[in-house]
Amino acid sequence: MGRVSLTRLLGWLSIAVVATITFFVSACSSADAVDDAGRLRIVATTSIVGDVAAQIGGDSVYLSIFLPIGIDPHTFDPTPQDVATLSAAEIVFINGVELEAFIEPLLDNIEATVVIVAVSEGLELIEFGDHSGNDADPHVWLDPNNVIYWTEIIERVLSQHNPTNAEQYATNAAAYRAELDSLDDWIETELEPLEPHQRKLVTDHASLAYFAHRYNFEIVGSIVPGYSSIAEPSAQDLAELQDAILELNAKAIFVGSTVNHTLAARLAEDTGIQLVALYTGSLSKPDGPAGTYLDYMQYNVEAIKAALQ
Incomplete structure (x- = not known):
């Protein structure tokens, strides 16, 4: 493992303290996972995962995007304030495949109270060179067919946590999958x-x-x-x-x-x-x-x- 700067180490220590406090607050009130309008509170780690989740969740979810627009996920340093965003959610959708290594300490601290879903889990991954195991390419979304796979996972998870809106999630997901199919066809034709x-x-x-x-x-x-x-x-x-x-x-x-x-x-x-x-x-x-x-x-x-x- 590479060296960690003192500033980053102190940052992680402060985050750990805040995460511990937030854990106890979150555990005392499961209702915090739903907003005043009865919508599921969900967090997506990236804007790309978030857009897909929004297409399926529609008006029945309250979505927060963890990683700011235009920020490289490989270099992002979360702040203690970011803990509240994660801990207030019922579901956190992550890409997975080690893309979110930058917030693993946070995810470890909230895992007992928040459902963490890796939308790329189960996909056939492309590995780097002759390596194997964790050395896989996380940029799965550059193939729309992988995003179609994401929609199936997101639809299923949202339906499990809010069965009342399961039919709407299914309708939204089916419509979006049709758009992704059309996108894939358009790309082939365009190229x-x-x-x-x-x-x-x-x-x-x-x-x-x-x-x-x-x-x-x-x-x-x-x-x-x-x-x-x-x-x-x-x-x-x-x-x-x-x-x-x-x-x-x-x-x-x-x-x-x-x-x-x-x-x-x-x-x-x-x-x-x-x-x-x-x-x-x-x-x-x-x-x-x-x-x-x-x-x-x-x-x-x-x-x-x-x-x-």
Whole structure:
């Protein structure tokens, strides 16, 4: 395990104290999990998971998004105040696959009073290199078919906790699944003009594996050799990637909107290819180009197609 800064360690200690206090308060009143309108209080760790939960829960849930819009989940430091958001919920929907490692201490403290649901649990995961076990790519949502799987889990869990609205959840989930099916068909049609030699992706970190697998792209490489954007590449890693870009005639480096672009910009300049921003770990603000998951995928597909044609 890497070194932890003193500031971060003190932060986690203060969070642990607050979490302990909040545990006892939450245990005394299970009614806190429902708001004044009788809606389930639910938390989603990311804006992407939250949007899917909102499509299914509709007006019968009170939804909070834990991770602020535009923040990299790999680098986010929660504050003691964030504990109250988690502890006031009845259900916390997380992506899983170690994406939420940044709040594991919080989840450990609230586990006895709040139901924690990993929406990606049970999916077939893509692993990094020759590794196995926990070294799996958490960016499962880049394939809409995996999000369809999420809808089944979210519908089931909401129905278990609020049977009165189960029929509405089922209706909402079915309608949203139809939209996701249509999205998947649209992506295939939209990308059809790209020839095999054009379907080569270079990324800032390993975030597009599920997209590449679903839509027949080749991952040339990533600047950060792993699924976390906070890892650091070696000089040899960068040299090998530069050689691969030139050899395979890659057209662009795709970078996430929430990560630092310095290394990617330097590599793009050295190889003479363009730098293209995508939304990866977060939606945009509601009035932005990727305010919903459907908009997010459409924006990314159009950006990828335009860069590679």
